[in-house]
Amino acid sequence: MQSTFSGIEIGKRSLIAHTQGMTTVGHNLSNASVEGYSRQRVHFKATDPLYMPQLNRENTPGQIGQGVDITRIERVHDELLEGKIVSRANGRGYWEARDSYMLQLEQVYNEPTESSVRTLMDRFWDSWQELSIHPQEGAARQAVVQRGEALMDGIHRQYSRMKEIRNMVEDDLTATVGRVNAILNDVRSLNEEILKVEALGDNPNDLLDRRDLLVKQLSGLINITVDNRDPDEFSIHTQGRHLMQGRVLTPLRTDPNPLNEGYSTVRWAESGEEAHFTGGKLQALLDLRDGDIRGEIQKLDVLAMNYIDLVNEIHRSAYGLDGENGRAFFEEVPFVTDVAGNYDRNGDGEFDSSYIFRVTGTNTLNPQDHVGLQGTITLSGPQGNIEIPYNPTDTVGDVISRINRAGAEVVARLDQSGRMAMKALPATEIENPDFVIRHIEDSGQFLVGYAGILQNSGAEGAYDWEQADAVLAFRGGGDSYAIAPVAHPSGWIEITGALKNDINRLAAGFGENGRPANPGDGSAALSVAQLRTRPVMLGNLMSFDDFFAETIADVGLRGEQAQRTFETENLVMKELEGMKQALSGVNIDEEFSQLIKFQHGYNAAARFISTFNSMLDTIINRLGV
């Protein structure tokens, strides 16, 4: 025989279930615009009916349904889709960061306008042209110095803006590493809570949503894979290493790197090993800081350094109005004041390196002459040495072009007087210093007896920088080589104070046969002006025109690529998130119709209870006296 009150029980169950449904609808509506929220659904199930096949069952036709129960409250969520979103967030994070910083870098150039470093340089060259026409005029000299100063200002400004951007990226980097660690911590505490809730058989829907959101944010910062197969241990991996496993996490830290001007390296906090990532904002910042921005600063340094070298070479052999020569136009700030460029790199108290920027041969060469020699030149390159062969049928010009196109970090040119000069480029690897020649070797006689750079051929006669007094390998004396400059010439390039104070010291003429130049002699000014279009080898580019065009195009193309890729990534993310929204997003109309459905259900249950109540009333109150 069934219980008297089982009907009310059924009604009660229905009321509770439908109230739960409405509560959940209310919850969905309230959280409709919360980021990362997945709509929750209540799952109804018919309660276990009577009677189950058991010994103590009543002998009555069954089974009799006993109402509705809620089995679980679940979020509508697709794990696979979430996984796809997490992996794409990584790409977007990378290109988003790259796009915004590349734009700033592009804007530093201020091209193609009339107020860029290039225009200031054009005006500077212009003033030298004017001086070559009226070398006797003080006004023309004044103009050279004034425009020179404007150019210095321009170069300094560009340098400091790029350095500022680099510093900003550095700050962003340390903040991002902090953010990664913070997110990992948050995920860990969420993990603990989720574990506890799941242990009791419940669905911690909101906590799971929060965790998913954090994981997506983390993916935008570094590349991660999520492993959720073991319900007790939620793991996050990167590059095959654990970032987090359940409650254990391996955070990151940043250490300043003295070989990289004090900028930080990202390491694993416990093991101290350097951490490498692919994609994500962190890697974008690292690539920008040590790749793009460093490269742009190096390009500006190449410009400044070659300026100083080329103009000073001419100016030193020319005479001022006071009849004196031997003066530099630009200040030269050598890395060390030691005459042979000796330096102690590892700080152990002994000189172990030679810092030389340029070496010039002792013999005059003619670019059209056949060299008539055979051998291989070995020069230092970005990673290891590079070999450049030459044959007897090559001309001097051929060999020099081959050296310049070989991709080494040393380039060559014939200077004013036809001598071969070899100059160092900025280094690609961070450990190597900029503008220092690391290795010159020749198995034959080209660099040795022909050009007069090295004393001997072969490995014994090679110039190698990792020893003190390496300059003894050079054939020429102390004035055939130049000491490497202090870092970043574009930051300190300056016209010498002596010139700024007395413009009569500005040298405009070469004079004749060892005699000082007369006031009307503008030959040196003409030579300086002609540097603008001659192939003077700026890095491995030929002339100033090539240099400017190439640097502009290069940074513009990278910016264009960043912008396009970012747009694409954004679009893809939008599609994926649209799909997620389609599945998990709250549709208000839908929720309202659900609400009405539950409301009716509730009303029906209430009505049912009151009907049953009046039935019970009849039995309880009406039967008997």
Next chain:
Amino acid sequence: MNRVSTNQANNDMIYHTYRRQKLMNDLQNKMAEQTRIRELRDDPVAAAHSARFLSRISRLERFQENVENVQSFRRVAEGYMNEANQILHRIREIAVQGATGTFTKEDKKIMGQEVNELLKELVEVANASGADGSKLFGGDRNLTEPFRALEGRHPEINGRVISKVDYVGGNKDNFVEISDENLIPSGFRGNSIFWAEQHQIFSGVNAESYTVPEDTAIMIDGVRIPLAAGDNIYGIIARIKDSDAAVDAYLDPVSNSLNIRSTVPHQILLEDEQGGSVLQDLGVVSGNGRPPFNIASDARESGGSVFDMVISLRDSLYAGDTLDIGGRGIQGITSAQNNLVQEIAKLGSVDERMEIVWNRLNREIPQTQEQNSLASDIDMAEAILELKMLEYTHKAALQTAGRILQPTLMDFLR
């Protein structure tokens, strides 16, 4: 996607509105700045080309200015050279008059006086300054007067007269760039323009057995002539003849010494390169002082400047020596005029060359500007059309969104 959440519609609308607004903003900025390329990423390759064009334009404009500068300088010099020619013409007239035997010694003295005054005027012209105050005919020594007049006494005259005019100006030509790697000389040297006769230098030292001791060089008129160790006098003469200098060299048949002669009337400038002593050993130069004052003391010179000719004529007039006036006197003035006229003609032809360059630059500058414009300027019509289209789309999108985003089921439930 069969199901659309409420947020989705909103997000989509915002995404597209943002994109449209960004495009409109960019376009507006580009129109305001009149350029297609606001950021380098807008068209990196065109930006690089534009940079090259802009630099080229400023360079071409500088060349044009150079040409104009030099042309005006030369015009002033030409004016003075013409004036000098006029003066020489007058002097020649007097010489012709004086050469006829019908005038007395007194008359000839008066003519001499006139020539003296004209001589002073000639020195003034040779020392003329240009508009910027620099001396026109001083070569690279253009802050001081190139011709120095020495005064002395003359037996026939009371007072001091000019006895000698020396050229103390510079010997180097200054070059100006008028287009890529195209140089023209911009100055004038008085010892080339105001020269009358071929300059000859006769050394007194026997050079038959001379050999050059080591590799060195000599400088003639600023041209470097390298000599190799072991060259004998014939080798030296061959090298001098082969060189670019406007001189000829030969061995004196009597004294076996080196003689050097100009092929175009001008003052020869001789010196040894620093560290060498070949010309000194051959007795041509003295080793002290700078050219042209370094001729060896036992070498003889002949061939004078315009002033030497005029002074010689004046002295002949004072002396009343008719033969001399009619012979050497007129001869000298004629040579002076011939050389001056040739220099003026040369000036004219260089001028012509500069005209051609100027015209070419005048065409090239607007052409380059046009190329730059094609690369970097915005096409206003196209931009305005695009902006209008965007505006229209924007309005339509906002209107649509307004209609479909508003009503929800909420509005219709009691």
